[in-house]
Amino acid sequence: MYDGPIIDVDVHHRWHSEDDLISYLEPEWRDVVERPRSAVALEAPVALFHHTTGSNKRPDTFPDTGGPPGSSYEQMRDQYLNAFPVERVVLSFDIGTSGGVANPYLASALCRAANDWCLDRWIDQHKDPRLYTGLLVPTQLPEDGAREIRRLGDHPRIVEALVVSNALGRPFGHPVYHPIYEAANEFELPIAVHGGGDQWSTNTHFTAGGMPNSRFEFHTSSPMSAMLHIASFITHGVFEKFPKLKLVMIEIGTTWIPWLLWNLDKSVDLLRRESPWVKRLPSEYFFDHIRLSSQPLELSPDKRQLVELLESAGPVDEVIVFASDYPHWDTDDPSYVARRLPESWQRKVLYENCLHTLRWPSDALRLDELSPAAASVT
Amino acid sequence: MIDACVHHHWAQQSELMDYMSRGWQEYLRQPESLPGDLDPIAILPWFPYSRPDGDKLPDSVSDGRPAGSSYELVQQQLLDRGVEAAVLNYDEGMRTPATPNTHLARELARASNDWTVDRWLSRDERLHGLVLVPNQVTQDAVGEITRIGDHPQMVGILMSANGLGKPFGHPAYHPIYAAAAERGLPVVIHAGGDAILETLTHPTAGGLPTSYAEYYVFNSMPLVTHFLSLVAQGVFEKFPDLKVLFSGGGVTWLTAILWRFDAEYMPYRRETPWVKKTPSEYVRDNIRLCTYPLVGAAAPERLVRLLRAFPGIEDVLVYGSGYPNWDTDFPHDVAAQLPAEWADRVFSENARGFFRWGGALSPAVAGPSAAVGEMDEIELASAE
Numbered sequence A: 001m002y003d004g005p006i007i008d009v010d011v012h013h014r015w016h017s018e019d020d021l022i023s024y025l026e027p028e029w030r031d032v033v034e035r036p037r038s039a040v041a042l043e044a045p046v047a048l049f050h051h052t053t054g055s056n057k058r059p060d061t062f063p064d065t066g067g068p069p070g071s072s073y074e075q076m077r078d079q080y081l082n083a084f085p086v087e088r089v090v091l092s093f094d095i096g097t098s099g100g101v102a103n104p105y106l107a108s109a110l111c112r113a114a115n116d117w118c119l120d121r122w123i124d125q126h127k128d129p130r131l132y133t134g135l136l137v138p139t140q141l142p143e144d145g146a147r148e149i150r151r152l153g154d155h156p157r158i159v160e161a162l163v164v165s166n167a168l169g170r171p172f173g174h175p176v177y178h179p180i181y182e183a184a185n186e187f188e189l190p191i192a193v194h195g196g197g198d199q200w201s202t203n204t205h206f207t208a209g210g211m212p213n214s215r216f217e218f219h220t221s222s223p224m225s226a227m228l229h230i231a232s233f234i235t236h237g238v239f240e241k242f243p244k245l246k247l248v249m250i251e252i253g254t255t256w257i258p259w260l261l262w263n264l265d266k267s268v269d270l271l272r273r274e275s276p277w278v279k280r281l282p283s284e285y286f287f288d289h290i291r292l293s294s295q296p297l298e299l300s301p302d303k304r305q306l307v308e309l310l311e312s313a314g315p316v317d318e319v320i321v322f323a324s325d326y327p328h329w330d331t332d333d334p335s336y337v338a339r340r341l342p343e344s345w346q347r348k349v350l351y352e353n354c355l356h357t358l359r360w361p362s363d364a365l366r367l368d369e370l371s372p373a374a375a376s377v378t
Numbered sequence B: 001m002i003d004a005c006v007h008h009h010w011a012q013q014s015e016l017m018d019y020m021s022r023g024w025q026e027y028l029r030q031p032e033s034l035p036g037d038l039d040p041i042a043i044l045p046w047f048p049y050s051r052p053d054g055d056k057l058p059d060s061v062s063d064g065r066p067a068g069s070s071y072e073l074v075q076q077q078l079l080d081r082g083v084e085a086a087v088l089n090y091d092e093g094m095r096t097p098a099t100p101n102t103h104l105a106r107e108l109a110r111a112s113n114d115w116t117v118d119r120w121l122s123r124d125e126r127l128h129g130l131v132l133v134p135n136q137v138t139q140d141a142v143g144e145i146t147r148i149g150d151h152p153q154m155v156g157i158l159m160s161a162n163g164l165g166k167p168f169g170h171p172a173y174h175p176i177y178a179a180a181a182e183r184g185l186p187v188v189i190h191a192g193g194d195a196i197l198e199t200l201t202h203p204t205a206g207g208l209p210t211s212y213a214e215y216y217v218f219n220s221m222p223l224v225t226h227f228l229s230l231v232a233q234g235v236f237e238k239f240p241d242l243k244v245l246f247s248g249g250g251v252t253w254l255t256a257i258l259w260r261f262d263a264e265y266m267p268y269r270r271e272t273p274w275v276k277k278t279p280s281e282y283v284r285d286n287i288r289l290c291t292y293p294l295v296g297a298a299a300p301e302r303l304v305r306l307l308r309a310f311p312g313i314e315d316v317l318v319y320g321s322g323y324p325n326w327d328t329d330f331p332h333d334v335a336a337q338l339p340a341e342w343a344d345r346v347f348s349e350n351a352r353g354f355f356r357w358g359g360a361l362s363p364a365v366a367g368p369s370a371a372v373g374e375m376d377e378i379e380l381a382s383a384e
Helices: A016-024 A028-035 A073-081 A104-126 A141-150 A175-186 A213-218 A221-234 A258-268 A268-274 A282-289 A303-309 A334-340 A343-355 B013-016 B022-027 B071-077 B092-098 B103-117 B140-147 B171-182 B210-216 B221-232 B253-265 B279-288 B300-308 B331-335 B339-354
Strands: A008-011 A086-091 A132-136 A157-161 A193-195 A249-250 A288-293 B001-006 B084-089 B126-132 B154-159 B189-192 B246-249 B286-291
Touching: A008 A249, A008 A343, A016 A028, A016 A104, A028 A104, A073 A086, A073 A104, A073 B140, A104 A132, A104 A141, A132 A141, A141 A157, A141 A175, A157 A175, A175 A193, A193 B154, A213 B221, A213 B253, A221 A249, A221 A258, A221 A282, A221 B210, A221 B221, A258 A303, A258 B210, A258 B253, A258 B300, A268 A303, A268 B210, A282 A288, A303 B253, A303 B300, A334 A343, A343 B286, B001 B246, B001 B339, B013 B103, B022 B103, B084 B300, B092 B103, B092 B126, B103 B126, B103 B140, B126 B140, B140 B171, B221 B246, B221 B253, B253 B279, B279 B286, B331 B339
Parallel strands: A008 A086, A086 A132, A132 A157, A157 A193, A193 A249, A249 A288, B001 B084, B084 B126, B126 B154, B154 B189, B189 B246, B246 B286
Antiparallel strands: none
């Protein structure tokens, strides 16, 4: 069984209360949201469909000290970081991340505050060498997104530009979003797109063919919009414009890869007519530029079926990067993911693929350099 | 050999309008119905994506007539090449349920079905039809099924455009399935209907595509939503004998979503307690996939490898050519991609078991096994 180092590309951290976030807002915005406090929503509501257990988090992740799951570093450390040979995790905020707030200027300000809060209260305060983070990018005003990347993009603990809310209702390859990619490219930061950003008051349809009637349908269909975003990056020539740019797609599973790639490759002649800047087979862009997080790893009746399906699409063992999605209800723990995959895939998926994808600082510590007490630095 | 997906079309709009009432002919300015020479009003809603090199097989267009509009050409290019039965699916006529004027939609559906019987089915017993239903007014759809569903060459009903802008499992559509199930008629859901501007649905999740290629790559995406919806909203518990064929979206989307769907079944069963089996079981019992368009990998063995990941898929696939679309799959195209031992089932047996052949029948319709929409009470463990 795999007992090597683990890199986890998707761990959700969260403020204890909104007041934490507000304390990092620029004064003029603090004024707006504080008077009266309840009048301005800081996050678009996510409970479009009720979760049948009342929360989308694992019951055992609610901190003993109160506050929402993901808000306690100590709980995360004891429950997850110390429980597995975790070398690095990428903090990716919690869902709903502010891009869908109706006031676009406030949306940008909230993203800036969230980044400052994260660097201050997680990275600097705990000094845990295993903690890295995505830079939350405001998307509603793409120029603000580019500015935010240029403001903080040099920080050594920031390893990706995290794009969540599809605030403009266009597939993410659309040229309107390119200023964000241009800035990330300058800083050699990969783009990470976290699934789910097509909901949350963005007015984007997050399903094709109509709004579903249950969370059962809605949650099952969540890879759909991500597939369009991938196709859009390719058809709008983002990887021709920025040949070194990498894209990590998070929390959308993997079994749709053959469906997507074969359809795209079949249409390559069409693409050459309509999008002449597409120079290569779409699947070549995919394997060269795109990585997918493993979670939620699809549960085939027999684990060989999943591998059979994935292998039909090509060398996907080079593409998948491990994500736990801690502390969500459907967290995949690393030993479970390792057990489901062939031995020859395990080190790549749980470690190497991500090691070669994100912008790690040169002084990042390896597992054997982490002191056993790394966790108790604080 | 049975071809489950052939698109037939009128040569010009007036050919269909001949089957409409005098009042509607005047409304639509059928030539000679009114003084003056106004052009007729276009009857069908707008479809926003088109392929730069043309949407149809080049040799299916002759003498300026649209593809699929000539019986002789269909006979020559398709039927006489060993087709025992072909199921006509309409072409642009599939947009009918998206027509904003619901009264016009009812008249168009009625005229289309009569035109199909008169101009096509009566000419060749190999040809079979699907009842085109104006699904934006449920009772109109039921009325049309009642009116013509017993015709001996009608073998199913066609849910094409999404008239209510809701996934097809939505309870508003259930009376249509009741009427179909009562007659033993299966339902064909054809891709493309969610792209029409008037439906208020989007053809993709995550925003609108900007090119035909993006549209085409994902035209199966709404089928995923409809599939999830039919299962989750309990359609197959309410109508256990109802069968549904997903057509026009190929075959690779089903396994892309099925295991995730199976895995979500237990966590979310409190929300939809009327769902009694895993989605995979409903696929085996109630759902079939039309092969058209059979988009596989460059190497056919990789497609087979993918398909085999769902054991028993050879009982689910039903051959369809998609004629006369530009990506028509003739039988040899499909045979070359699938294992020889699947051929009898894919090209014939599965379709034979799926459609209602030979006209009205009175099947023993099984009653619902679950009170769909009612929330069961759960027994709470006593706190001892």
